[in-house]
Amino acid sequence: MTLHSAIASTTPTFDSLEQALKHYFGYDRFRPGQRHIVETALRGQDLLVIMPTGGGKSLCYQLPALLKPGLMVVVSPLIALMQDQVETLNDNGIPATFLNSSLSNEHVQQRTAQLLRGEIKLLYVAPERLLNDRFLPFLDRLHDALGLVAIAIDEAHCVSEWGHDFRPEYRQLSQIRQRYPTVPLLALTATATQRVQQDIVVQLALRQPDVYVASFNRPNLYYEVRPKERNAYADLLREIRSHRHGSCIVYCFSRKLVDETADRLQQDGIVALPYHAGLSDRVRTENQTRFIRDDVQVMVATVAFGMGIDKPDVRLVVHYNLPRNLEGYYQEAGRAGRDGEPSRCLLFFNTGDVSKINYLIDQKPDEAEQMIARQQLRQVLDYAEGLECRRTIQLRYFGEDFSGNCQQCDNCLNPKPIEDRTVDAQKFLSCVARCKERFGMNYIIEVLRGSRSSKIQQRGHHKLSTYGIGSDRSAEDWKHLGRSLLHQGLLDETSDGYSVLRLNARSWEVMRGQRPVQMVATRSQRSSVADDSQAASTRELLMDLLRSLRKTIANEQSVPPYVIFADSSLRLMVQSRPTTLEEFASISGVGSHKLTQYGPRFTETIRQFCQEHGLLAQTVTPVVDEPTSKPPLSARRRQILNLHQQGIAPAQIALECDLRLGTIYDNLATLLEWGEVIDVDQLVDPERQQAILGAIAQVGDDALRTIRDQVGEDYDFNEIRIMRSVWRMQQLS
Numbered sequence: 001m002t003l004h005s006a007i008a009s010t011t012p013t014f015d016s017l018e019q020a021l022k023h024y025f026g027y028d029r030f031r032p033g034q035r036h037i038v039e040t041a042l043r044g045q046d047l048l049v050i051m052p053t054g055g056g057k058s059l060c061y062q063l064p065a066l067l068k069p070g071l072m073v074v075v076s077p078l079i080a081l082m083q084d085q086v087e088t089l090n091d092n093g094i095p096a097t098f099l100n101s102s103l104s105n106e107h108v109q110q111r112t113a114q115l116l117r118g119e120i121k122l123l124y125v126a127p128e129r130l131l132n133d134r135f136l137p138f139l140d141r142l143h144d145a146l147g148l149v150a151i152a153i154d155e156a157h158c159v160s161e162w163g164h165d166f167r168p169e170y171r172q173l174s175q176i177r178q179r180y181p182t183v184p185l186l187a188l189t190a191t192a193t194q195r196v197q198q199d200i201v202v203q204l205a206l207r208q209p210d211v212y213v214a215s216f217n218r219p220n221l222y223y224e225v226r227p228k229e230r231n232a233y234a235d236l237l238r239e240i241r242s243h244r245h246g247s248c249i250v251y252c253f254s255r256k257l258v259d260e261t262a263d264r265l266q267q268d269g270i271v272a273l274p275y276h277a278g279l280s281d282r283v284r285t286e287n288q289t290r291f292i293r294d295d296v297q298v299m300v301a302t303v304a305f306g307m308g309i310d311k312p313d314v315r316l317v318v319h320y321n322l323p324r325n326l327e328g329y330y331q332e333a334g335r336a337g338r339d340g341e342p343s344r345c346l347l348f349f350n351t352g353d354v355s356k357i358n359y360l361i362d363q364k365p366d367e368a369e370q371m372i373a374r375q376q377l378r379q380v381l382d383y384a385e386g387l388e389c390r391r392t393i394q395l396r397y398f399g400e401d402f403s404g405n406c407q408q409c410d411n412c413l414n415p416k417p418i419e420d421r422t423v424d425a426q427k428f429l430s431c432v433a434r435c436k437e438r439f440g441m442n443y444i445i446e447v448l449r450g451s452r453s454s455k456i457q458q459r460g461h462h463k464l465s466t467y468g469i470g471s472d473r474s475a476e477d478w479k480h481l482g483r484s485l486l487h488q489g490l491l492d493e494t495s496d497g498y499s500v501l502r503l504n505a506r507s508w509e510v511m512r513g514q515r516p517v518q519m520v521a522t523r524s525q526r527s528s529v530a531d532d533s534q535a536a537s538t539r540e541l542l543m544d545l546l547r548s549l550r551k552t553i554a555n556e557q558s559v560p561p562y563v564i565f566a567d568s569s570l571r572l573m574v575q576s577r578p579t580t581l582e583e584f585a586s587i588s589g590v591g592s593h594k595l596t597q598y599g600p601r602f603t604e605t606i607r608q609f610c611q612e613h614g615l616l617a618q619t620v621t622p623v624v625d626e627p628t629s630k631p632p633l634s635a636r637r638r639q640i641l642n643l644h645q646q647g648i649a650p651a652q653i654a655l656e657c658d659l660r661l662g663t664i665y666d667n668l669a670t671l672l673e674w675g676e677v678i679d680v681d682q683l684v685d686p687e688r689q690q691a692i693l694g695a696i697a698q699v700g701d702d703a704l705r706t707i708r709d710q711v712g713e714d715y716d717f718n719e720i721r722i723m724r725s726v727w728r729m730q731q732l733s
């Protein structure tokens with residue numbers, strides 16, 4: 001085979017594609033798939049190329065452009081990327097150029113002239129320019145004069161609403177096929193879902209395309225999931241320090257967390273910058289440039305960061321918060337090691353993040369959206385809590401059968417200790433059975449742990465044989481077990497948004513004792529005998545915690561942290577660990593204003609910390625003169641009640657307690673029925689109360705849904721829940 005260079009000024013011929021590859025790009029070998037794709041493109045067939053980030057997609061259209069007469073048009077969504085690619089090509093002596101809005105008129109004219117003279121092989125344009133009324137006639141001229149090798153559409157998933165980055169201007173690209181019916185189209189993307197692939201073919205009107213799906217395995221990446229504990233920051237710092245000479249990206253959930261984390265890293269001597277949508281374009285571009293230039297080692301960012309960068313030598317990508325879906329995680333983590341060198345992807349996992357995401361899902365107005373988001377979250381949990389090879393789990397999500405032991409992930413290298421939980425699983429599953437498979441995880445756990453909640457009493461579930469048989473374990477532990485049963489397929493959950501637990505054939509095998517259940521051992525209790533160094537590190541932890549609380553409050557009020565409390569006050573708090581307002585008042589630096597302003601949040605933080613570290617026997621709350629009919633409150637309920645009575649809004653309480661908003665309202669409603677003082681006007685707009693009460697009077701107080709149907713969509717279940725309790729109390733008096 002003889003291949004001719006198509007660059008006007010040179011006339012080399014090549015004996016093989018490998019030779020051409022070496023000549024233009026300096027590489028000795030094609031990466032998997034590249035050769036096949038280049039050959040197909042040279043034949044002039046339509047192509048859909050799905051290749052993970054770093055797989056080497058660009059070469060798939062660049063090399064054909066150099067071996068065929070005519071011009072290759074490349075549609076690319078981001079100016080920064082275009083510039084980058086063109087620079088790299090020019091650097092290899094390849095005549096490429098771009099046209100976009102960042103250019104002066106003079107430059108545009110210069111480039112169009114070069115194009116018309118046939119001096120350029122690759123032309124990069126943004127979709128909106130390509131379809132522009134003035135540009136299309138120009139492209140017609142190029143087409144007639146030089147011929148178009150093909151039109152390559154990069155980031156082709158942007159055409160699909162099902163992708164993670166839909167761009168309406170991509171939709172219009174279908175015109176291209178009509179205008180140039182004989183020009184081949186090459187669509188390229190790193191997005192793998194079937195749905196998006198189908199969309200690309202349809203939307204771009206590809207003609208019997210050769211679909212090339214590369215393996216999504218990235219062998220050079222090491223994957224690890226680590227429990228996120230109180231001292232996660234120290235962990236993060238250690239990781240970054242151990243990559244002293246490599247670039248790192250740290251992804252956080254929110255702008256606020258990005259800023260805080262970047263701040264803290266800076267204070268610890270790491271050159272880190274933030275990146276999120278709250279920063280101005282100028283600052284964002286500047287920070288990104290400094291990162292790309294290695295002036296800055298660490299970019300702390302929201303997921304807004306990454307799509308526009310091609311940095312090949314990122315050595316560490318940390319997800320400091322739980323990602324919302326697995327595809328997103330794969331793409332973001334995949335920004336590590338594009339150059340094929342060993343790199344790490346680390347995910348910090350805690351259940352607090354799960355509650356936060358659930359909370360956000362609850363806020364979504366659209367039920368279908370909620371359902372999709374819940375399912376995506378479950379897939380992330382499958383990954384984070386799974387015991388299998390992480391790679392296997394990820395690739396299975398993309399429909400790829402890897403099923404192996406990659407020896408390049410934490411689960412393969414350090415299999416977790418396993419314990420037998422058959423008996424607990426039997427308790428759990430029987431409880432699901434006894435409750436007639438009509439409830440969700442939290443309810444089942446309440447029954448197992450013998451909760452006194454009125455809804456359990458009303459349904460008579462306190463008489464079930466499984467009521468209270470799980471009171472020896474924490475709700476958290478039961479949740480862990482329940483989720484693990486779901487992951488292992490020993491239990492099902494409906495995906496209609498209500499997440500009702502259902503038994504399957506395997507559940508019954510477990511209950512009949514035909515199938516043992518094994519799980520990762522939960523962490524053993526910390527030893528209560530604290531040696532000196534442990535005590536010191538505990539103090540450090542608490543100090544960190546208080547410092548970050550102080551910083552949070554300072555940020556809320558836009559003042560420097562020392563305005564809230566001096567370091568010396570924080571140190572005193574660490575020493576004496578006040579958990580009541582009275583104790584807190586005795587700390588030097590706490591005046592009456594600060595006592596009421598900040599006391600509740602600080603004491604609550606300290607109390608929780610003490611509980612988690614076994615530092616204090618649980619504070620005994622004396623029960624004074626409470627009528628005997630009132631059940632004693634659990635610590636959780638008491639906390640919710642206290643926060644509410646301090647005037648804190650339910651949404652804020654939900655965040656502080658790591659519970660769903662609905663749960664907070666639920667608890668407040670129950671507390672109201674138990675005769676506790678609840679500020680109903682704070683919870684339900686006084687103008688809306690009568691309507692709800694009226695509806696209850698008509699349809700009764702049984703089912704929230706019935707009441708809601710009566711009162712109308714405008715009213716939410718939380719309001720209705722509270723008013724139902726008000727109504728019940730009115731009936732008693």
Ligand code: ADP
Nearest residue numbers: 027029030031052053054055056057058059312
């Ligand atoms: P993608 O667009 O798929 O994310 P790129 O086209 O940017 O990937 O390629 C990723 C990196 O791999 C680039 O640094 C590129 O130069 C390099 N690369 C591409 N093909 C080869 C090859 N055959 N051999 C060596 N390196 C390659």
Ligand code: ZN
Nearest residue numbers: 389406409412
């Ligand atoms: Zn593995």
